[in-house]
Amino acid sequence: PVPGVDDDPRLELAGLELDRRDFLKAGAVTGAVGATAGCLGNPLGDDGSNSAGATQQSDTPDHSVPPGEHDQYYGFWSGGHSGEVRVVGVPSMRELIRIPVFEPDGATGFGHDDETSEMLAETGDVAFGDAHHPVLSESGGDYDGRYLWINDKANGRMARIDLTYFETDAITDIPNVQACHGCAVQSPDTKYVYGVGEFRTPVPNDGTNVDDTDKHWSTFTALDPESMEVQWQVRVSGNLDNADTGKSGRWAFATGYNKEEALDIQGMTHDDRDYLKAFDVDAIESALQAGRYEEVNGVKVLDGRKESSLNSGSNPIVRYVPVPKSPHGCDVTPEGQYVTASGKLSPTVTIVDIDELDSVSDPANAVVGQPKVGLGPLHTTWDGRGHGYTSVFIDSQVVKWDVETAVEAEKNSTDPVVEKIDVHYNPGHVQAVEGETTDPAGDWLVSLNKLSKDRFLPVGPIHPDNDQLIHIGDDGGGMELVMDEPVHPEPHDCVFVDRAKLDPATTWNKEDYAGEKPFVTAGKSGVERTGEESVHVKLSSKRSEFSESEFRVREGDEVTLTVTNIEGVRDIIHGVAIPQHGINLAIAPQDTRQVTFTADDPGVYWVYCTYFCSALHLEMRSRLIVEPR
Ligand code: CUK
Ligand code: CUA
Known part of the structure; x- marks a missing residue:
């Protein structure tokens, strides 16, 4: 106990x-x-x-989207330990597509071609990832539709999805970080992308200091959004958890638990306070320029405990703001005045006035409100009309509260809670549409519930999660639950963007190819022997044939297979599967993919197309012939 x-x-x-x-x-x-x-x-x-169960009223706002029409918003859901991102249309909640990130995927061929399999191999070569927090690139405080980033808690990685192609285009294995949990971009313009190292480990973690926990750290990392290279790290005491940023470009925040730096739950919950940590980006950049860092595993690491408000330095790089025990969600209000820490072990949300962080020597004075929302507050989102919505895990509720009333309540004890709605059951994140921008849309909110219990047909002991869509657009009418959506385990968080802010490609532009790949046209296809034991096979594909009806290699050859889909129209994808060789490519129009394998076993292998592309899709074939040596 x-x-x-x-x-x-x-x-x-x-x-x-x-x-x-x-x-x-x-x-x-x-x-x-x-x-x-x-x-x-x-x-x-x-x-x-x-x-x-909240009962649906007769004047339920219409969230349905008729056949052939489009949703207003893209939602990007993290897939948790499925290691992926899911794209969902909101408000219909229709799942549009899944984007594999940290795990290979047969449907899209991710992790099957040379580039993506090398990307996964070079960044850990692990079987899975644990993706929690999708964040979108911003310009001027609004989404610019370029990139989405997501963390891998299981392996200390950060990945980027290119929103032109809806495909993972970069993964960084962050040095000195074991579990990268929180994730945020520096608003208003994405100068840095932050990954929050949660677990405390020795730095470097090389077998030294395994028992000297004073030399264990959790580490806050800033990456360059374009190069995806680590720019700097700040190591701090305690465990870090979730993150958000201020709107002026100066501040990044992270909640943290285990101020005790204990190794078990008894010790981690011993004290009654933890810290919200405020990272002063300007001060960090000055400290870097002044050379106040140590290089560890090729990264400039600053000491955020030494240069913190705890040590009363004149210009600390980290302010430690005391908050009730084990805060979890870290969320900045849309106009950027407050950052909140939702107190897992306290029934309150702590409101911190960001401007006060600048002027006060004791960061505790920046705490300006502590609305009591219920048992187990986890995350908070915003409607742009002055309300916060906090998920309350134990009470299984989403609680709407008035931000300014909560701040005023410190003086006059008005109850800032406006309304509570039951959700089913046990919500983790809540997200309102564009709630992380300076101008939330304020019409829909999704409660990402961890448990579904009896809400769906029973499917054995592993239940789906339950994402519930709630209409919040009418302050007079109150919050209204409009649908349940079963989801594959386990989304943590999501982020929404208006469809007008994205401009996805319908076909590939070969200028955007990663790496050196030829664009193979029918006239340039064939087998080219590149060495005694290596060949380069080039194919093009179109409805309903590959450019070569067969290609011959010799037993033991290393085969590089390059395939271009020369279709110019959207939605005509061709696959390339080779039985008994584990070869599976999915090639979008005008795209080229390359895979390298060894032809070990002499024989005849039918190469076929996996995407049903035409009435003669089944006839779309070629033959790999491996001749004995
Ligand atoms: S954490 Cu999962 S419910 Cu990783 Cu954002 Cu709170
Ligand atoms: Cu090409 Cu089926």
């Missing part, structure tokens, strides 16, 4: 020992729970009751 947590009678209120029905009755008194209510993140009872 965790002292002060597992033996806390208030745990019952947190639903850990009650079923949901009892818990809802108990919920009426949650307002009486003090600021240190114990509420570890365990699910509620499992009776599966939805007796409190």
Whole structure:
């Protein structure tokens, strides 16, 4: 048991020992729970009751999108330990496509051709990734539709998706970081992309200092958005968690837990405070220029604990703002005045006035509000009309509160909570449409619920998550739940962008090819022997044939196979599969893909197209003939 947590009678209120029905009755008194209510993140009872299910009203706002029409917004969902990003149309919630990022994917051929398989191999060669936080590139505080970045918590990586082609085009394996969790871009213009190193490890982690935990760090990393190279790192005490940035370009923020720097949960939850860390980018750049860094594994690492407000330096690079225990969500209000830390173990959201960080010597004075929202607050989003919406994990609610009232409440004790809506069940992130920009759209919100329990047909013991679409566009009418959407485990977060801000390609432009690849036309295809044991095979594809009906290689040859899809019209994709060789390419119109393999086994292998491209798709074939040596 965790002292002060597992033996806390208030745990019952947190639903850990009650079923949901009892818990809802108990919920009426949650307002009486003090600021240190114990509420570890365990699910509620499992009776599966939805007796409190929000009922849909008759004037439900229409979220349906008729056949043939388009959604207003693109939503980009992280796929958690599926290692991917999913693109969802909002408000219909139709899943449009999946973009593989950290794991190979048969459907798109990602991780099967030379470039993408090398990208995965060179950045860890691990079987999976854990993608939590998708963030979009910005210009002038608004989405510019160029890139999306996402973290890999499992392997300390950051990846970039090119939003012209909706494809992962870069992955960086971040030195000195084991678990890259939070992810943010420097607003208003994407000068840096931040990856937040969560786990504390020795730096470098090479077998030295395994027991000397004073030499373990968590590390905040800034990457260049274009080159994806690490620009600098700041190591700090405690564990880091989630991140967001201010709107003026100067500040980046990260919540942090385990100020105790303990190695187990008892120790990690011992004190009653943790820190929100405010990284002063201007001060960091000055410190770099002044040479106050150490180079570790090729990266300039600054000491954010030494140069922090804890040590009363005159120009600290990190301000440590004390907040209640184990804060999780870190969210900046649209106009950029406040940053909030949602307090997992406290029923409150802590509001920090960003301007006050500049003027105060004690960062604690920058705390200007602490609205009480319910048990287990995790993440907060914004509607652009002065409201925050916080997901409350234990209470299974999304709670709408008024930001200015919450700040005023410090003086006059008005309740800033406007409305609560039940969700099903146990929400992680909440996101309102364009809630991370300076100008949120304020019409829809999605609650990404971790548990679905009884909401769908039972499908065995691993349930889908449940994303719930909530209409928030009418402050008078209140929040309204309009649909449940089962989702494959496990999205954490999502981000929305109006469709007018993206301009995806319909065919490839060969100027944009990564690497050196020939554009193969029918007249230039064929087999070219490049060495005693190597050949280069070039093919082009169009409906419904490959340019060569067969290609011969010799046993043991290293075969480089280059295939161009010469179609000029959109949506005509051709695949290339070779049985018993693990070869699987998917080639969009005007694209070229290349794969290298060894032809070890003499024989005849039918090469076929995997995408159903025409009435004669089944006849679209070639033959790989491997002649014995
Ligand atoms: S974390 Cu998952 S629910 Cu990785 Cu943003 Cu809070
Ligand atoms: Cu080309 Cu099927």
